[in-house]
Amino acid sequence: MNDWLQALALAASAGKPCVLVTVASSKGSVPREAGAKMTVSAKEVHGSIGGGQLEHQAIEIARGMLGASATELRRFPLGPSLGQCCGGVVELLFDAIAAPQLHVVLFGAGHVGRALVKVLGMLPCTITWVDERETEFPRDIPANVSCEAINAPESEVTRAPAGSCFLVMTHSHALDFELTRAILARGDFRYFGLIGSLTKRRRFEQRLRAQGVGGGTIARMTCPIGVAGIGGKEPATIAVAVAAQLLALRELGAAQERVAAAGARGG
Numbered sequence: 001m002n003d004w005l006q007a008l009a010l011a012a013s014a015g016k017p018c019v020l021v022t023v024a025s026s027k028g029s030v031p032r033e034a035g036a037k038m039t040v041s042a043k044e045v046h047g048s049i050g051g052g053q054l055e056h057q058a059i060e061i062a063r064g065m066l067g068a069s070a071t072e073l074r075r076f077p078l079g080p081s082l083g084q085c086c087g088g089v090v091e092l093l094f095d096a097i098a099a100p101q102l103h104v105v106l107f108g109a110g111h112v113g114r115a116l117v118k119v120l121g122m123l124p125c126t127i128t129w130v131d132e133r134e135t136e137f138p139r140d141i142p143a144n145v146s147c148e149a150i151n152a153p154e155s156e157v158t159r160a161p162a163g164s165c166f167l168v169m170t171h172s173h174a175l176d177f178e179l180t181r182a183i184l185a186r187g188d189f190r191y192f193g194l195i196g197s198l199t200k201r202r203r204f205e206q207r208l209r210a211q212g213v214g215g216g217t218i219a220r221m222t223c224p225i226g227v228a229g230i231g232g233k234e235p236a237t238i239a240v241a242v243a244a245q246l247l248a249l250r251e252l253g254a255a256q257e258r259v260a261a262a263g264a265r266g267g
Helices: 003-014 052-064 111-120 155-159 173-186 198-210 235-265
Strands: 018-027 037-040 045-047 071-077 089-097 102-107 125-131 145-149 165-168 191-194
Touching: 003 018, 003 037, 003 045, 018 052, 037 052, 052 071, 052 089, 102 111, 102 155, 102 173, 102 235, 111 125, 111 235, 155 173, 165 173, 165 235, 173 191, 173 198, 191 198, 191 235
Parallel strands: 102 125, 102 165, 125 145, 165 191
Antiparallel strands: 018 037, 018 089, 037 045, 071 089
């Protein structure tokens, strides 16, 4: 596999933004012909479009596009102004692959879970939807959702990739607690939201502390869930509030990637 293609696949699987730079056309004497590619991320470059100042400028432009979702076509005469005297002309296509998708592991196919899947099904994320009761899953499932009907939902906590967003809203408080304990134990999640009131949170906190879970770990649990200021208890209202919270998390991730890219450029 080409270096640039492997880097592109790895960035996609890791949820990291990158820019694919392609020699779209060339005329005259040029370092690389049309079709040459490189993948640019905040700290790495894979592949090549010919080296020299052309490649240096292309990397700077690409890193300025990280975190966006855009395509640009730029023309570069390879003359003294660029520090290259090939004499030809190159057009480069910059294709920014937008900031990371979220991977959501949703436990519970009740009313709120079904409402949330409808919303998340229209957003840039992937969802693993878990419930013990296969009959609870609706017939129409969005394309970005995979359903797992298993007797031991806790196993999906272990199987989920690092950086996942966990949402727990099952039909059982006992199962909610077991999932909570398993999620907090692995620690490498991006977000963990537990449906319920402040009373439920306090009860869970007491039980977790009694089992030796530290306060810093417990603090990573979001309960109640959803953005502040939306107090409705209807499933659709909760779903919108939770989706907004996840989108805010995604935007934060995109902003952090842009800061990292600026640091890599020295700006």
